Each structure stands twice: as C-alpha cells, then as structure tokens.
C-alpha cells in the first residue's frame with residue numbers, strides 16, 4: 001500500500017512527502033522529478049517544446065509504472081488526476097490524500113516559483129489559480145480517499161494527520177480487522193482515542209441486551225453498526241402492532257413473531273461482520289447467569305423494575321457494568337452502574353412499580369435514550385470519555401432539556417451495601 005498525495009501546486013505535497021518518507025522510512029517518489037529525469041529537461045522546457053498533451057502522456061506512463069510498488073510516498077503533479085486511468089492506477093495500490101488550500105494560500109506559497117509553466121495564457125496568477133481550482137476541485141474530490149486542509153497548518157501537522165488516517169485503515173495490527181471491516185469502521189476509528197485498538201476492543205466484546213423493545217432496538221442497531229463483536233439480545237415477547245411506533249427493527253410482517261429472532265435477522269442485515277445471538281427467554285435470577293454470564297457489559301432496555309432488579313443483583317454480584325435506562329411518554333433516564341464503584345439501581349430506585357402497565361410513549365423517546373445507552377456502552381468498551389457513574393441523566397423531550405442528577409450510594413442498600 002502506497003500513500004499518494006494529490007492537490008494543486010503550493011499545497012505542500014513535496015515537503016509533506018519528504019516528511020512522511022522520513023517518518024515511515026519509506027521512499028518518496030516525485031512524479032514530476034521522474035518525468036524530468038526521463039525526458040532530460042525541465043517541465044517548462046518539455047511543455048514549451050512538446051505541449052501539455054505530451055507531458056500528460058509522459059505522466060500517465062509514469063503512473064502506470066507504479067503498479068507493483070509498495071510502501072512508497074507518491075507525490076503527484078497537480079494535474080495527475082485529470083485522466084481517469086491515472087486515478088484508477090493510483091488508487092489500485094494506494095490511499096489518495098488530497099492536500100487542499102485556498103487560492104490566497106497557494107499564491108503566497110508559489111508566487112516566486114518558476115518551476116511550472118502557466119496553464120492558461122493572459123491571466124493573472126490568482127485568476128488562473130481560481131479558474132483551475134474550480135475546474136479541478138470535483139476531480140480532486142472524486143479521486144481522494146481523504147481530504148486534508150493545509151491552510152495555516154505546519155507541514156509537520158499535515159504529515160501527522162495523514163499518518164493518523166493511514167494507520168487507521170492500512171497498517172497491520174494484531175489480530176487485524178479485515179479490509180472490509182476497516183473501510184466500514186473508518187470514520188469512527190478516526191475519532192481521537194478510538195483507532196484500531198478501540199475497534200479491536202469492540203470486536204472482542206460481548207454485550208448483553210435485556211429487552212428488544214423501544215430501547216433495545218436502537219441500542220442494538222448502533223452497537224451492531226459500530227462493530228460490537230457479539231450481541232446477546234434477549235426478549236421473551238412477540239411483536240405487536242402497538243410496538244411499531246418505536247421498535248424500529250420490526251415491520252408489520254413481523255407481527256406475532258418472536259422479537260429476539262426478528263431483531264437478530266434485521267441486525268445481521270445491518271452488519272454481517274458481527275455475531276448476534278437471539279435469546280427468546282425469560283430473565284430471572286435462575287437464568288441470568290446462563291444468559292448474561294459471558295458478557296462484558298449489560299444494557300437494561302427493559303420495561304419493568306422487577307426484571308431490572310434481577311440485572312442489578314447480577315451486576316453487583318459480578319461487578320459487571322450495567323447501563324440502566326427507562327422511558328415513559330416524552331421523558332427518559334439513563335445511568336451507568338458499575339458496582340462497587342457506583343450506586344446500584346436499588347440505591348436509586350428501591351421499589352418495583354407493577355409490571356404490565358400500558359404507559360404512553362413516543363417513539364423518539366426510546367430512540368434518543370436507547371441511542372444514548374449504545375453511546376455509553378461504546379465509550380466504556382473503547383475507553384473514550386467519561387461515563388455517567390453516580391449520575392442519573394434525565395432527558396425531557398417536552399422542553400428539550402438534559403439534566404444530570406448526582407446519585408449517592410446508599411451504604412445500607414440491601415443489594416450493594418456490603419460491597420462498599
């Protein structure tokens with residue numbers, strides 16, 4: 001795999017190529033220099049004597065000659081992307097980085113350079129740059145895997161940005177995601193602190209989701225899309241028509257079918273790279289060890305406190321993180337419980353309101369809170385940011401307000417009191 005730098009003159013390609021070559025210990029290849037050497041004259045001399053078409057042909061020949069090269073930094077001329085066959089050849093074994101700069105920056109950088117002949121006669125420098133950039137921008141954009149802004153950036157910073165992106169997608173790392181997985185997760189791996197390591201942690205993680213309803217559907221959807229390796233999705237219910245305003249993994253064709261099975265099929269269609277284990281089972285103190293024992297983390301996507309307390313007791317016994325969530329109407333709540341470091345669910349809510357009650361709920365409420373649960377899980381698994389330990393997040397859709405309420409641990413809590 002090569003690193004290919006494209007962009008107009010004055011965007012720093014040559015200097016950045018030299019820096020990257022030094023950092024990686026790779027060879028840097030300048031297409032312009034190769035043409036100059038091959039033709040025995042400067043670019044201005046070649047263009048004056050033989051014209052731009054001749055030069056472009058020589059450029060295409062050089063690019064075609066790059067096939068089979070590996071671990072090279074390829075510094076292309078500004079017009080290398082004008083021909084589709086050049087783009088195809090450059091992308092075949094390289095990641096293409098487009099170094100961007102505004103016309104003013106370009107003028108400031110190249111106004112004293114006579115290394116390149118003008119492309120259009122009778123225009124001022126800035127007029128020419130403006131016109132050529134307008135014409136070429138869609139081509140640079142289409143050719144690029146990554147776009148790097150260079151305005152006001154030191155060369156060192158530009159090189160580091162390129163290295164960061166390159167490492168995320170191309171460098172081998174044990175045990176290694178497959179190339180399709182790397183492409184799929186690229187945008188999240190670019191998040192500071194996430195990278196290949198974070199993605200590997202997600203891939204090797206198992207998350208137990210209790211409930212495949214309003215909360216469980218969006219939570220499972222985002223965990224699957226993000227590449228959590230194993231999702232154990234447990235629900236003992238069947239899809240009902242009244243579920244469909246919020247349980248977004250199901251369609252009318254699923255009515256009467258087991259939620260866990262239908263959800264697992266939908267999730268596999270979203271991301272075939274993850275394992276989804278559907279569990280059509282009832283969660284109680286007798287079954288929880290078998291259902292959730294192998295998990296790294298549990299999501300409470302339930303609709304009743306009796307079962308929530310089953311999860312909570314298990315979380316306390318195993319010191320397993322539990323992301324609690326609850327919703328009703330236009331309001332929802334969320335907390336990250338990690339015994340013995342945080343209050344447990346019983347510290348917050350000791351009672352169990354009667355189960356089976358039909359309560360109002362808008363689809364967006366569990367949509368937001370279930371997504372926030374997935375965010376809490378992804379952050380904890382990748383090690384990014386802070387969790388809601390010792391806090392209850394309350395979201396009121398009616399007034400569009402999030403509030404964080406501090407929660408204290410109850411030292412006399414019958415569930416977790418003895419663990420403090």
Ligand SMILES: [Zn+2]
Nearest residue numbers: 344347413416
């Ligand atoms: Zn407690």
